Amino acid sequence: MSGPREVAQRTAGNMLNDASRDYLGLIAAGLGLSISGLEMVGGVLLAVGGGALVAHVRRKQHPEHERFAWWFTLVAAVFFATLAGMASPHLFPEWPPQILMALAGVASRGLVLFIIKGMDTLVSDAPGIVRRVVEALLRDRGGQP
Numbered sequence: 001m002s003g004p005r006e007v008a009q010r011t012a013g014n015m016l017n018d019a020s021r022d023y024l025g026l027i028a029a030g031l032g033l034s035i036s037g038l039e040m041v042g043g044v045l046l047a048v049g050g051g052a053l054v055a056h057v058r059r060k061q062h063p064e065h066e067r068f069a070w071w072f073t074l075v076a077a078v079f080f081a082t083l084a085g086m087a088s089p090h091l092f093p094e095w096p097p098q099i100l101m102a103l104a105g106v107a108s109r110g111l112v113l114f115i116i117k118g119m120d121t122l123v124s125d126a127p128g129i130v131r132r133v134v135e136a137l138l139r140d141r142g143g144q145p
Contacts, residue, residue: 023037024037024040025037027040033082033097035097039096039097039098042098043081043097043100044077044082044101047081047101047104048074048078048105050102050108051074051105051108051109052070052073052077054109055073055109072112073108073112076108076109076111076112080105080107080108080111082101085100085101087100088100088101
């Protein structure tokens with residue numbers, strides 16, 4: 001007859017064994033998502049579908065980025081969906097996380113283009129920005145710009 005300690009050890013071993021077989025759940029937990037693995041996959045698929053839909057509809061608006069925009073949008077959809085899945089319990093706890101993940105996927109194309117445009121502007125305007133910051137610092141300290 002086994003005692004309570006042996007039963008507890010067997011139960012804990014069975015739980016760890018079951019958890020280690022749920023690879024999707026482990027991936028979701030590793031990404032910081034508090035949802036099950038299947039919910040994560042569903043949200044990511046919705047996000048990729050939304051991102052692909054928007055990328056297809058808007059493909060002629062930015063032909064200079066078309067070569068990499070399709071795949072980059074899909075990768076961005078997964079990235080932004082993961083962030084939305086992590087934020088969903090804090091922002092909208094009553095909503096299913098897949099809704100925010102899908103919305104993040106739809107917004108991914110616009111977010112990618114916004115980031116590209118912002119980085120292009122920042123790189124081209126960096127010398128002027130640094131010059132204005134230095135002038136402002138010198139002016140505040142009473143020096144000559």
